[in-house]
Amino acid sequence: MKLIIAVVQDQDIPLLLDKLMDEKIRATKLASTGGFLRQGNTTLLIGVSENMVENVIDIIRITCSAKEQMITPLVSDLSRSIPDFIPQPVQVKVGGATIFVVDVDRFEKV
Amino acid sequence: MKLIIAVVQDQDIPLLLDKLMDEKIRATKLASTGGFLRQGNTTLLIGVSENMVENVIDIIRITCSAKEQMITPLVSDLSRSIPDFIPQPVQVKVGGATIFVVDVDRFEKV
Amino acid sequence: MKLIIAVVQDQDIPLLLDKLMDEKIRATKLASTGGFLRQGNTTLLIGVSENMVENVIDIIRITCSAKEQMITPLVSDLSRSIPDFIPQPVQVKVGGATIFVVDVDRFEKV
Ligand SMILES: Nc1ncnc2c1ncn2[C@@H]1O[C@@H]2COP(=O)(O)O[C@H]3[C@@H](O)[C@H](n4cnc5c(N)ncnc54)O[C@@H]3COP(=O)(O)O[C@H]2[C@H]1O
């Protein structure tokens, strides 16, 4: 058993969940926020047998496409209180997904 | 040290947290959503020493009971826009809990 | 690759995220709740290469300071309906951070 932890853009979630459910893949959704852009995104927890990991990554790859955007990151007052500090717009690649696969010692349904 | 990640029904949380706290077991609660039913549930993070894993699973088993329900799953518009598509009610076993136990390389309290 | 799961007090988040972003460390934020005090806190997911784990823990240690507080824990009605039960105020050490480091089998950006 492996636990896939995938951080995905909100707009890709409806289609991605439909595709996963069609394949009888179970998933749990957590609302999350990006550390840099401080914008909402979604973290999925997907527990699958080891031989399904590749399939799930393929489904995420097909559904979640990365694109370039010019974005001005939000910075908190705490460490940016210097008067002339103006956050510069940066070009970031947003969309796509960030995927962690961790080993599951034990899986139980009670 | 092991990290228990348990997806539990919302209605079982108050009693489950009371039981865990009584046993001096620490836990963190995350609001989550089921991938299939798209209904709210709760994901608990419970870090315990390896010899406590069995106890925690027993507490979850006693507190969270599974029951059968007829449910019509929500499907998103994105891939279900075919006019005659009517989601069929399905009988699902809801309640109970889904439990993942992962190994913790390192645990720190700062 | 390691996944750091850190439970941190809300008030320490703005500065902590700024410090992590300055070091080009990526992070995802999840709103969470303490199991005992039932108060809001924040769970961070931070995926870093193994040789960065120590740095990240140091940044968290410097930014999140623990302090003593007298707190009356919330208890749910479910198991505390005994009429003369009055929850006693307890002195707890709050603040600081609880850090779990788990091994990542596989990391993908799609
Ligand atoms: N310190 C920094 N300096 C300069 N540019 C930075 C940066 N941190 C992030 N970025 C850029 O900004 C995009 C959005 O990051 P954010 O942290 O809001 O949202 C992130 C974050 O929520 C999550 N994420 C990515 N890598 C992660 C990791 N190693 N650990 C935890 N979460 C991660 O996935 C979302 C999308 O990440 P993605 O890499 O596609 O896209 C990132 C990246 O291209």
Ligand SMILES: Nc1ncnc2c1ncn2[C@@H]1O[C@@H]2COP(=O)(O)O[C@H]3[C@@H](O)[C@H](n4cnc5c(N)ncnc54)O[C@@H]3COP(=O)(O)O[C@H]2[C@H]1O
């Ligand atoms: N391997 C896994 N990885 C990550 N999260 C997991 C998981 N297994 C279960 N979960 C989480 O636990 C909730 C309850 O799952 P359970 O299997 O008891 O009860 C499930 C199951 O009986 C059924 N079900 C789920 N996915 C299905 C699918 N693709 N096709 C048919 N039935 C499905 O519907 C019930 C509610 O599912 P829902 O997704 O709304 O909510 C799920 C999901 O949030």
Ligand SMILES: Nc1ncnc2c1ncn2[C@@H]1O[C@@H]2COP(=O)(O)O[C@H]3[C@@H](O)[C@H](n4cnc5c(N)ncnc54)O[C@@H]3COP(=O)(O)O[C@H]2[C@H]1O
């Ligand atoms: N092993 C673990 N697994 C998962 N999450 C963990 C964890 N250890 C700590 N946490 C998370 O970190 C928060 C702060 O924990 P800390 O141990 O600093 O500070 C704790 C601790 O000093 C005390 N405490 C927690 N549980 C207790 C219990 N059952 N009996 C007595 N005191 C407790 O109350 C403070 C606040 O606890 P709260 O649960 O509201 O909030 C906790 C919880 O969300």
